[in-house]
Amino acid sequence: MIFGLIVLGRVCPVESVSPSYKGHRYPVEIISHCVWLYFRFPLSFREVEELMLARGVIVSHEPVRRWCRKFGQAYANALRRRRLRPGDKWHLDEVFIKINGEQKYLWRAVDADGNVLDILVQNRRDKAAARRFFRRLLKETGSVPRVVVTDKLRSYGAALREVMPSVEHRSHKGLNNRAENSHQPTRQRERAMKGFRSVGGAQRFLAAFSGISPHFRPGRHHRTAPDHRLEMTVRFTIWNQITGVTDQPAVA
CATH class of the missing domain: 3.30.420.10 (Ribonuclease H-like superfamily/Ribonuclease H)
Structure with a gap:
């Protein structure tokens, strides 16, 4: 399942308002998933289009490009606001x-x-x-x-x-x-x-990339497989919250 995730044992509070998707024909689940694919993996816009087609979603590479440019930085900024204050x-x-x-x-x-x-x-x-x-x-x-x-x-x-x-x-x-x-x-x-x-x-790509990509790279070699899966579940839930896929935090 690619668009719905449940967090077990942790609460992810909503701290910021999700972006507005007014005027967009596609639902937020598809937009946020395309942006995630592009910034998380070394994919082109056309490759994202192909992966979505494999899931039964027909979307051209051009809307994917526009979504990444419009929402990528907003998502990255929201993820940064969720982090603890930087060390000294x-x-x-x-x-x-x-x-x-x-x-x-x-x-x-x-x-x-x-x-x-x-x-x-x-x-x-x-x-x-x-x-x-x-x-x-x-x-x-x-x-x-x-x-x-x-x-x-x-x-x-x-x-x-x-x-x-x-x-x-x-x-x-x-x-x-x-x-x-x-x-x-x-x-x-x-x-x-x-x-x-x-x-x-x-600058636009790297600013968004440096905010989104690390969120999904929690240092797997430092964790056991169950711990890694739990951490990734939490991080996907945070992603769903900051992108607006889920309106309320998921609680065990």
């Missing part, structure tokens, strides 16, 4: 990505638990770019870290002294594996999509 130790890293044949930089920040705090696609990795990312992080998280861990890029230290002078800065490549490892799902998706076509398109 942040890990930052930047990697290059190819966009329409040109080299750009993807800046990423994660907390000590590996939760993605924010991402930003920029043209450079200088002090101005680092400063812009720090200010964006402060605005998005609404908190100030105790420690910031980065690699040896000098731009981090220069920007940090200007934006957050009281925050401890640890600059060591070996200490930053948590941020570097968080790039792997993005790299996998980048290869599947054969790169990005524009900076705006990359």
Whole structure:
């Protein structure tokens, strides 16, 4: 069963209003499921169309594209609001990505638990770019870290002294594996999509992707099979709530 799930033993409170689907011909169950498929798995819009057809749902790839663009970020934001406040130790890293044949930089920040705090696609990795990312992080998280861990890029230290002078800065490549490892799902998706076509398109996709995909990656190797199934059931119920598939929380 793909659209209905029951949570056993846990309550998932509703904390935000689900998006409005007024004017859409398809029900919310189909829209949210298509968005989930696209951001959870390395699928194209046409492949999502094919999978839905296999379930007896006739929908073109073009509506799927519009739904992902319209609702993807809203879903990601709602999932982020459900998380606990980020820890006081942040890990930052930047990697290059190819966009329409040109080299750009993807800046990423994660907390000590590996939760993605924010991402930003920029043209450079200088002090101005680092400063812009720090200010964006402060605005998005609404908190100030105790420690910031980065690699040896000098731009981090220069920007940090200007934006957050009281925050401890640890600059060591070996200490930053948590941020570097968080790039792997993005790299996998980048290869599947054969790169990005524009900076705006990359920012839109990655901002939604970094909010949705980790929600369904709870670290299976740390759990037994029953625990993993229970955790995934809870996470699917949260997904149903923030997308509006279920109006009330499910209680055992």
